[in-house]
Amino acid sequence: MSHPIPQPSFKARAEAALADRTLKLAIDRTTGTAEAKRAAAVAAFPEFDAARRRGRAIKDHVIAHLDHYLEQFERNATAAGAKVHWARTDAEARAIVTRICLDADAKLVTRAKSMLGEEIGLPHALADAGIERVETDLAEHIIQLAGEAPSHIIWPAMHRTREQVAELFRAGHQPPPAAEDPATMVQSARRALRAKFLGADIGISGANFLVADTGATCTVTNEGNAELTTTPPRIHIVTAGIEKIVPSTAHAFALLRLLVRSATGGELTQYTTFHCGPKRPGDADGPEEMHIVLVDNGRTRMLGDEFREMLRCIRCGACMNHCVVYRQIGGHAYGGTYPGPMGSVLTPVLDGLAGSRDLPNACTLNGRCEEVCPVGIPLPTLLRAWRSRSWREGLEPGTLRAGLGVWAMLARRPALYRLASRIGVRALRLFGRGGWIARLPLAGGWTRYRDMPRPPGRTFMDQYRRTRAQKGGRR
Amino acid sequence: MTARDDILGAIRAARATPARTAEAIAAEAASLLDAPETTRPGLAPAAGDLADAFARKAGALGTTIEHLPDIAAIPAALRRYLDTHGLPASLAVQPAAEFAGLDWGGVAIHRDLAPDEPAALGLALCGIAESGSLVVHSGPDAPVLLSFLPLHHIVVLRVDTLLPHLEDYAALMAKQASPRNAILITGPSGTTDIEGSYVRGAHGPGFLHVILTRSTD
Numbered sequence: 126m127s128h129p130i131p132q133p134s135f136k137a138r139a140e141a142a143l144a145d146r147t148l149k150l151a152i153d154r155t156t157g158t159a160e161a162k163r164a165a166a167v168a169a170f171p172e173f174d175a176a177r178r179r180g181r182a183i184k185d186h187v188i189a190h191l192d193h194y195l196e197q198f199e200r201n202a203t204a205a206g207a208k209v210h211w212a213r214t215d216a217e218a219r220a221i222v223t224r225i226c227l228d229a230d231a232k233l234v235t236r237a238k239s240m241l242g243e244e245i246g247l248p249h250a251l252a253d254a255g256i257e258r259v260e261t262d263l264a265e266h267i268i269q270l271a272g273e274a275p276s277h278i279i280w281p282a283m284h285r286t287r288e289q290v291a292e293l294f295r296a297g298h299q300p301p302p303a304a305e306d307p308a309t310m311v312q313s314a315r316r317a318l319r320a321k322f323l324g325a326d327i328g329i330s331g332a333n334f335l336v337a338d339t340g341a342t343c344t345v346t347n348e349g350n351a352e353l354t355t356t357p358p359r360i361h362i363v364t365a366g367i368e369k370i371v372p373s374t375a376h377a378f379a380l381l382r383l384l385v386r387s388a389t390g391g392e393l394t395q396y397t398t399f400h401c402g403p404k405r406p407g408d409a410d411g412p413e414e415m416h417i418v419l420v421d422n423g424r425t426r427m428l429g430d431e432f433r434e435m436l437r438c439i440r441c442g443a444c445m446n447h448c449v450v451y452r453q454i455g456g457h458a459y460g461g462t463y464p465g466p467m468g469s470v471l472t473p474v475l476d477g478l479a480g481s482r483d484l485p486n487a488c489t490l491n492g493r494c495e496e497v498c499p500v501g502i503p504l505p506t507l508l509r510a511w512r513s514r515s516w517r518e519g520l521e522p523g524t525l526r527a528g529l530g531v532w533a534m535l536a537r538r539p540a541l542y543r544l545a546s547r548i549g550v551r552a553l554r555l556f557g558r559g560g561w562i563a564r565l566p567l568a569g570g571w572t573r574y575r576d577m578p579r580p581p582g583r584t585f586m587d588q589y590r591r592t593r594a595q596k597g598g599r600r
Numbered sequence: 601m602t603a604r605d606d607i608l609g610a611i612r613a614a615r616a617t618p619a620r621t622a623e624a625i626a627a628e629a630a631s632l633l634d635a636p637e638t639t640r641p642g643l644a645p646a647a648g649d650l651a652d653a654f655a656r657k658a659g660a661l662g663t664t665i666e667h668l669p670d671i672a673a674i675p676a677a678l679r680r681y682l683d684t685h686g687l688p689a690s691l692a693v694q695p696a697a698e699f700a701g702l703d704w705g706g707v708a709i710h711r712d713l714a715p716d717e718p719a720a721l722g723l724a725l726c727g728i729a730e731s732g733s734l735v736v737h738s739g740p741d742a743p744v745l746l747s748f749l750p751l752h753h754i755v756v757l758r759v760d761t762l763l764p765h766l767e768d769y770a771a772l773m774a775k776q777a778s779p780r781n782a783i784l785i786t787g788p789s790g791t792t793d794i795e796g797s798y799v800r801g802a803h804g805p806g807f808l809h810v811i812l813t814r815s816t817d
C-alpha cells in the first residue's frame with residue numbers, strides 16, 4: 126500500500142481541520158468559485174444532460190471491452206514507437222518508472238500533475254532513488270515547496286491561502302516575489318521553473334485519455350506545463366490507469382466536453398494535447414523515447430464487484446466541490462490520494478477497508494455528488510455499499526455494533542421502543558439549555574460544530590396520539 | 601505469468617457475458633457517436649460564418665483577433681503589434697514554407713527559441729469554431745516549443761481551414777498519420793491555482809494573438 130492511512134485517525138484529522146479557520150477560508154474561496162462556474166457552464170450548454178448520457182454510455186462500453194481496447198491501444202502505441210509497460214500494483218508501477226530513470230542515468234525529472242502518479246507513490250519513489258523531481262503544475266509546485274500531498278484532484282493546493290503561498294515562494298524562489306498578489310506570484314513561479322523545464326533528463330506526465338485507435342495519450346492543462354514537461358527531455362514517461370481508455374479521438378472529445386465544464390467551468394482547457402509515440406525522424410523537437418505504464422492497482426478487482434461503476438470516473442472533482450463534508454474538512458483529512466465522495470469510494474479499494482472504513486461514514490448522503498457527476502456515478506449508493514461491507518466484515522467498533530444491536534432489538538418490539546425513546550427524550554432535555562443542546566455526552570463530535578435542537582419533551586408517537594385524540598373528537 | 605497476462609486475464613475473468621467480435625465492438629463504438637448535434641453546443645451566431653463564430657469564442661477567452669486580407673500584410677501588422685506591447689522589433693518565426701518569402705521590413709527574425717522568448721509567430725493547421733481553438737501539429741517545420749516558450753504567441757489562421765466542431769477535427773485527424781503532438785490551443789495560458797483567482801501566463805504564453813487571413817498567397 127503506497128498510502129497507509131496516516132495516524133492519527135480520520136476523526137482526529139477531521140477535528141483538527143474543523144478547528145482550522147484559515148483552512149476553511151482557503152477551501153471556501155476556491156470551491157465557491159468552482160461551483161458557480163460549473164453551474165454557469167452547464168446552464169450555457171442545454172445539451173448537457175444528453176451529453177452526460179452519452180459520456181456514461183461511452184465509459185460503460187469501454188469498461189465492458191477493456192481487454193479489447195487495451196490490446197488495441199498497445200498495438201497502436203507500439204507501432205508509433207512508444208514502449209508499453211504493464212503494472213499490476215503501485216509497487217510494480219513505481220519500480221518500472223524508477224528503472225527507466227536509473228537506466229537513463231537521469232538526475233533531474235520534471236513532472237506534470239497526475240493523480241495516478243500520486244496514487245502509485247511516484248514522488249517518494251523518485252526521492253528514494255536519489256532523483257531530483259520538479260513539479261511543474263503551479264499548485265503541485267506550491268505543495269512541493271510545502272512538503273505536502275495534494276488536497277484536491279484539480280486544485281491540489283486549495284488548502285493554501287495566497288498569504289501562505291507568498292510565504293512559501295519568498296523562502297523558495299530566488300529572487301523572492303516582490304508582492305503577494307496572485308499575478309506577481311505566478312510570474313515568480315514562471316521564472317523559477319523555466320530553467321528546470323529545459324534542463325530535465327526525463328519528463329513524466331499522466332494521461333486524461335488513452336486513445337485506442339491511434340495509440341496516443343492525451344493531457345489537458347491550463348498552464349502549458351505538460352508540453353514544457355514532455356517536449357524538451359530525452360525521455361517522456363506516461364503513467365495511466367487502465368480505465369482511461371477511449372475508442373477514438375472523437376470519443377475523447379465527447380468526454381472532454383463534460384470533463385472541463387464539470388472541473389473548471391470552461392469549455393476546453395487551454396491546452397488539449399495528444400502525444401503519439403516519440404519524436405518522428407526530422408521533427409524539430411520532442412523526446413527520443415516514450416514509455417507508457419498501464420496501471421491496474423485494484424481496477425480489475427473493481428470490474429467484478431459492486432464498485433464497477435466507479436471505473437467511469439473521469440476525475441473532474443465536481444463531487445468534492447459540491448460536498449458539504451469536503452467543504453468543511455478539506456482534502457487532507459481524508460488521508461488517501463483521492464478526497465471527497467469519489468475518494469471515499471476509492472480509498473478503501475486502494476488502501477484497504479480496515480484503515481479507511483470511517484470515510485464512507487463521513488457522508489450525509491444528501492446526493493449532491495451524484496447530481497453533479499458528469500458520468501452519473503451513484504456515489505451515495507457506492508458509499509452505502511462500503512458501509513454494509515464494513516458491517517459484514519465486522520469492522521465497526523463494538524460501541525456502534527452494540528448500540529445498533531440494541532436499536533434493532535427495540536425496533537422489533539414497538540412497546541419497548543416507545544418506552545426507550547421516551548426515556549431518551551427526557552434524558553436529552555436534561556442537557557438542553559434554551560432550546561438547543563450545545564453539548565451531548567458521547568456525541569461531542571457532533572455538537573462541537575453544530576447545535577442540536579432540544580426535543581419537545583414528548584416523543585413523536587406521544588404527540589401523534591394526543592393530536593389524533595383531539596382531532597378524533599371533532600371529526 | 602507476466603503482468604500483462606494477469607491484467608488481461610483478470611479483465612476476462614470478470615466478464616459476465618461472452619466476448620464479442622472486434623466488428624461488433626467497433627459497430628457499438630461508432631453508434632455511441634451518432635447524432636453528435638444532440639450533445640454538443642451549437643455555434644453562435646448559428647447562421648453566421650465560421651470566422652465570426654470562432655472570433656466570438658476565442659475573444660471571450662482573452663485571445664485577441666486581427667483580420668488581414670492576405671499573408672503579405674503580416675509583417676506590417678506584426679510591427680504594429682510589437683510596438684503596441686513595447687516589445688523589441690525581433691521575432692522568432694516558425695520555419696514554415698508559408699512564411700519563407702515574406703518581406704519582414706524592420707523586424708529581425710530568428711528561428712532558435714530563447715528560454716524566455718518575448719514573441720513568436722506560428723501557423724495553425726486549422727481552427728475549431730465551437731471552442732475557439734487553434735490546432736497545431738508537431739513536425740520538421742513545426743516545433744512544439746514555439747507554442748509554449750514565448751510570452752506573446754502570434755498565430756496565423758487561414759479562414760478556409762476553420763472547422764465547425766471538435767468531431768470535424770477528429771474526422772480530419774483520422775484520415776492522416778498522427779504526428780508526435782497534436783495540440784488544441786484554446787486561449788492564453790492561465791491558472792486558477794492560487795485561491796481560484798485567474799491569472800494569465802502561468803507557464804505558456806500570457807498573450808495569444810490570432811491573425812485571421814483569407815488566404816496564404
Ligand code: SF4
Pocket residue numbers: 387437438439440441442443444445467494497498499500501502
Ligand atoms: S466521481 Fe464523478 S464527479 Fe467525482 S471526480 Fe469522478 S467523474 Fe467527477
